[in-house]
Amino acid sequence: MIRVLLADDEAMIRAGVRAILSADSEIEVVAEAGDGREAVELVLSHRPDIALLDVRMPKLDGLAAVAEIRRVAPQTKVIMLTTFGEDDYIARALGDGAGGFLLKSGDPRELIAGVRAVADGAAYLSPKVAQRVVAVMAEGRMSRGAQARERIEGLTEREREVLALVGAGLSNAEIARRLFIVEGTVKAYVSTILTRLDVRNRVQAAIVAYEAGLVT
Numbered sequence: 001m002i003r004v005l006l007a008d009d010e011a012m013i014r015a016g017v018r019a020i021l022s023a024d025s026e027i028e029v030v031a032e033a034g035d036g037r038e039a040v041e042l043v044l045s046h047r048p049d050i051a052l053l054d055v056r057m058p059k060l061d062g063l064a065a066v067a068e069i070r071r072v073a074p075q076t077k078v079i080m081l082t083t084f085g086e087d088d089y090i091a092r093a094l095g096d097g098a099g100g101f102l103l104k105s106g107d108p109r110e111l112i113a114g115v116r117a118v119a120d121g122a123a124y125l126s127p128k129v130a131q132r133v134v135a136v137m138a139e140g141r142m143s144r145g146a147q148a149r150e151r152i153e154g155l156t157e158r159e160r161e162v163l164a165l166v167g168a169g170l171s172n173a174e175i176a177r178r179l180f181i182v183e184g185t186v187k188a189y190v191s192t193i194l195t196r197l198d199v200r201n202r203v204q205a206a207i208v209a210y211e212a213g214l215v216t
Helices: 012-021 038-045 063-071 086-093 108-119 126-139 139-154 157-165 172-179 184-196 202-209
Strands: 001-009 027-033 051-055 076-083 098-105
Touching: 001 012, 001 108, 012 027, 012 098, 012 108, 027 038, 027 098, 027 108, 027 202, 038 063, 038 108, 051 063, 051 108, 063 076, 063 086, 076 108, 086 098, 086 202, 098 126, 126 172, 139 202, 157 172, 157 184, 157 202, 172 184, 184 202
Parallel strands: 001 027, 001 051, 051 076, 076 098
Antiparallel strands: none
């Protein structure tokens, strides 16, 4: 069962999101918050697998809540849910450790797919957000490519293989099946890769993989 905390300052939005998630028998909304500060407190008391946060909330907005949750409860993965798709929101959320970014205007199926993917250890961006990330990365890819290639020089051949598959959006379980190794070994590889690349999460590692040319 994937345990989810839902945080949004609009009760109707929370009800709608809860209804969508309840369609999946393996997802359970264990708590709801109306502001970012309450969301952090409920994460500490309920220890959910996923915190699904709106970007704009009172007391502590979703972007600030991401960093706080990742600091006090690193085992809880965070997905941002918003009507806004501006680049600065995306960059800050991913930089602070969010594992996914979904738009409220997207297909409801994306919501379930995103929760499942992030809970399984993968990163998930809604298609529209992914397009913006790729576009922004492409604008400066040549200058960043050399830096990214230098960063991966310290990785072993196997670690590069794992990094490439992380960059392709595969979960730990999928990588394990692809490389014919156990999932626990994949988790160890991913942890080592994050440390050696000095990145905070799989999304940032995937960006390095893309810029270094490991992923097309």
